[in-house]
Amino acid sequence: MPVTASELVKDIDGLVTLPDVYFRINRLIEDPQSSTADIAKAVSQDPSFTVRLLQVANSSLYRFPSAVTTVSKAVSIIGTAQIRSLALAMSVAKSFAGLPNILVSMENFWRHSLFCALIARRLAREARRCDPDSLFTAGLLHDMGELVIFNRQPEQAEAALLMVLDSQDEVQIHQAERQVMGLDHAEVGGELARQWNLPSLLQECIAYHHSLAGAKQHPREVALVHLANVFALMAELDSLDPAEVSPIDPLAWELTGLGEDCAEMVVREAQAEIVEVEQLFT
Amino acid sequence: MANPQDMDPTEPPPVLPGFEHVRRSWNVTYAAYAARILPGEYYVTKSEEAVSTTLGSCISACIRDRNSGIGGMNHFMLPASLKDEPEAWTATGLNTATRYGNYAMEHLINAILRNGGQRQNLEVKIFGGGRILANMTDVGQRNINFVHEYLKTEGLPVIAEDVGDVFPRMVIYFPVSGMAKVKRLRSLHNNMIANQEKAYVDQLVQKPVAGEIELF
Numbered sequence: 001m002p003v004t005a006s007e008l009v010k011d012i013d014g015l016v017t018l019p020d021v022y023f024r025i026n027r028l029i030e031d032p033q034s035s036t037a038d039i040a041k042a043v044s045q046d047p048s049f050t051v052r053l054l055q056v057a058n059s060s061l062y063r064f065p066s067a068v069t070t071v072s073k074a075v076s077i078i079g080t081a082q083i084r085s086l087a088l089a090m091s092v093a094k095s096f097a098g099l100p101n102i103l104v105s106m107e108n109f110w111r112h113s114l115f116c117a118l119i120a121r122r123l124a125r126e127a128r129r130c131d132p133d134s135l136f137t138a139g140l141l142h143d144m145g146e147l148v149i150f151n152r153q154p155e156q157a158e159a160a161l162l163m164v165l166d167s168q169d170e171v172q173i174h175q176a177e178r179q180v181m182g183l184d185h186a187e188v189g190g191e192l193a194r195q196w197n198l199p200s201l202l203q204e205c206i207a208y209h210h211s212l213a214g215a216k217q218h219p220r221e222v223a224l225v226h227l228a229n230v231f232a233l234m235a236e237l238d239s240l241d242p243a244e245v246s247p248i249d250p251l252a253w254e255l256t257g258l259g260e261d262c263a264e265m266v267v268r269e270a271q272a273e274i275v276e277v278e279q280l281f282t
Numbered sequence: 283m284a285n286p287q288d289m290d291p292t293e294p295p296p297v298l299p300g301f302e303h304v305r306r307s308w309n310v311t312y313a314a315y316a317a318r319i320l321p322g323e324y325y326v327t328k329s330e331e332a333v334s335t336t337l338g339s340c341i342s343a344c345i346r347d348r349n350s351g352i353g354g355m356n357h358f359m360l361p362a363s364l365k366d367e368p369e370a371w372t373a374t375g376l377n378t379a380t381r382y383g384n385y386a387m388e389h390l391i392n393a394i395l396r397n398g399g400q401r402q403n404l405e406v407k408i409f410g411g412g413r414i415l416a417n418m419t420d421v422g423q424r425n426i427n428f429v430h431e432y433l434k435t436e437g438l439p440v441i442a443e444d445v446g447d448v449f450p451r452m453v454i455y456f457p458v459s460g461m462a463k464v465k466r467l468r469s470l471h472n473n474m475i476a477n478q479e480k481a482y483v484d485q486l487v488q489k490p491v492a493g494e495i496e497l498f
Contacts (some may be wrong), residue, residue: 107416108469151287161474165336168316169311169452169465237449237466244465 003144003180005191008152015098015151017114018196021046022087023097029084029155039080040072043087052090053083060273061121082133085180088198089117089137093282103157108157109147110282113140115232116225118270118277123231126266130221137204138221139228139282145206149177156181161210174203174210186210223255231263235270244278265278293328298397306331309454312463316441318456319357321482323385326354326393327418327457334454336467337410338475340482341429341445344407344462345390346453347399353457354394357410358386359425359479361487382427382486387436395494406433407462409453414472422446451474 024042028034050071052220057074060065068074091136093110100106120139150157160176167176174184190207201218205225207218208215215222226249233245240263242248253259294306294315301317304325309316316332317325321340325333331353334414335342346353360379395401408429411422426445433440442462444451449466456462468476 069341103473104470105473108472112469158474162469165452165471165474166318166335167307168311168318168454169467170310173470212462233468236468239466 003153005183005188006184008148008188008196009049009191010072011152011196012099012148012192016095017098018088018095019046019091021049022091025087029080035073036075036136036183039112040075040084043075043083044071047063049087049090052280053078053086056086056090059280060276061280076131082131084104085131085133085137089140091100091279092141096126096144096147099151101147101154101157103150103154103161104146106271107145107224107282111278112232113143114277114281115235115270116140116142117232117271117281119266120191120225120228120267122180122266123228123256123258123262124221126262127220127224127258130224134199134201135205135221138202138225139232140192141202142206142209142225142229143185143189144192145185145187148188150190154183166207172210182212212249212255219255223249223252226252226265226271227256228257231267232270234263235267235274238271240264240267261273294330295327298326298393300393301327302411309334310434311340312456314456319355319386321357321359321479322386322486324354324356324390324393325344326352326390326397329399330456330458332454332456334452336471336475337412337424337451337453338414338472338479339410339412339418339420340479341408341425342453343387343390343429343433344409344453344457345394345404345476346457347403348405348460349400349403350395350398351458351460352397352399352477353454353455353460354390355455356390358383359421359483360428361483362421378422378487380428383425383432387429387432391436404438405460406438406440407455407460408433408440409444409451409462411445412450413446413448414469415476418476434449437493491495 017243030041052183053074056075062233064077068077117136117139121132121136124132125136160180164171164173174186178182186207186209190203193203193206200220204215205222208222209225210230212223212226230245230248234240237244304317306315306317314332316334319325319335340359342355343359344355355422360383379451382472390463411426413420413422443463450471452467
């Protein structure tokens with residue numbers, strides 16, 4: 001009997017968990033009565049998270065003119081809403097260490113995810129009216145469904161990867177997954193995001209980054225992640241030639257108001273930033 | 283030769299004897315049939331079709347007769363030399379590793395000559411020899427050095443190459459026109475390609491190399 005996305009996600013329950021600090025921050029942000037100080041206090045209770053948050057606050061991602069040495073300063077620079085996105089982003093790589101697989105190296109997987117995160121964040125600024133930090137997290141998590149599939153259905157995942165190579169790279173991985181197993185990594189990732197109660201923006205960006213038409217609530221952000229995913233491949237392969245990477249859905253240009261000429265700038269920036277960011281998030 | 287746009291995409295062109303087992307499929311991007319070879323295989327054709335393969339640290343020589351367009355591609359790797367043999371980088375060195383390389387090159391060249399190609403018209407393009415696993419010793423570079431040395435010794439001109447670096451490559455080669463296209467593949471595929479190559483090399487060293495090959 002073919003497996004469903006929701007069954008796969010239930011299967012990994014316990015193998016991958018979000019850390020307490022994320023839930024605490026999330027609860028505080030949802031509570032209209034909580035203050036910045038409350039959030040800073042919650043962050044401080046997790047020392048390793050605190051260290052990493054300060055590193056991020058002092059990194060080129062924020063370019064603050066002087067050193068950020070306290071949690072409350074980091075929280076006020078980054079903003080409380082964005083802190084939640086960052087907490088999630090910073091936790092996920094660590095939590096997925098509980099889902100090993102032999103098909104793809106975690107290093108390569110997170111490198112692609114980080115390229116996508118950096119580029120989605122940059123494109124959010126270009127497109128305007130989109131929150132860059134949410135897009136960073138969306139870009140980082142967009143392929144997490146892959147990790148679930150590789151771990152839970154390794155033979156079928158391998159068959160899908162072989163199908164891509166056999167087709168001389170004309171079939172894309174999500175198409176091959178659907179042919180082999182009746183689901184794809186976007187659907188599975190979206191289901192995981194739903195079970196984790198992640199904000200609907202993240203759920204949609206993950207679930208629909210290969211099928212833009214399905215995004216009903218946040219089509220603009222989903223389109224940004226779709227573009228960022230393709231530009232991330234350009235950054236990885238060091239090529240600006242659209243023929244070298246997967247095709248871009250023309251709807252993405254309409255939804256974002258961006259043009260094809262933005263590719264070069266965002267790809268070069270991401271290539272420059274990746275080394276520093278790789279150390280912060282993995 | 284038939285115009286590719288006029289070809290019926292449901293019928294692949296005639297296949298040369300000995301290559302019937304190689305899988306061919308319609309490639310939409312190039313509007314042509316492409317035969318896909320795996321590590322250890324080779325394919326030769328006289329028809330309007332392509333040969334393609336995916337290379338990690340393996341090497342591929344694409345060879346054709348520039349006048350008649352008869353040509354093909356191989357895909358191979360030198361296994362690690364046995365411990366008690368000297369490491370020989372020249373094609374004339376007779377250690378176990380280079381024997382496999384000679385075997386792969388001679389089979390391809392012989393098949394081209396057997397089907398009407400002429401040695402003095404041959405031209406070569408080489409691809410692959412990448413380094414796709416982080417902790418890999420540079421077996422790719424060994425393969426590149428071997429094939430450079432072999433072709434120099436045999437006096438066959440290398441008119442193009444795309445070798446080394448850290449990416450897997452998908453190569454598609456049209457012997458009739460001599461056109462070769464290389465596409466870098468994303469790192470998602472690295473482990474799979476490395477595993478396929480390892481499986482090929484492991485079974486290589488278990489089989490003894492066949493006896494002396496006669497060149498026409």
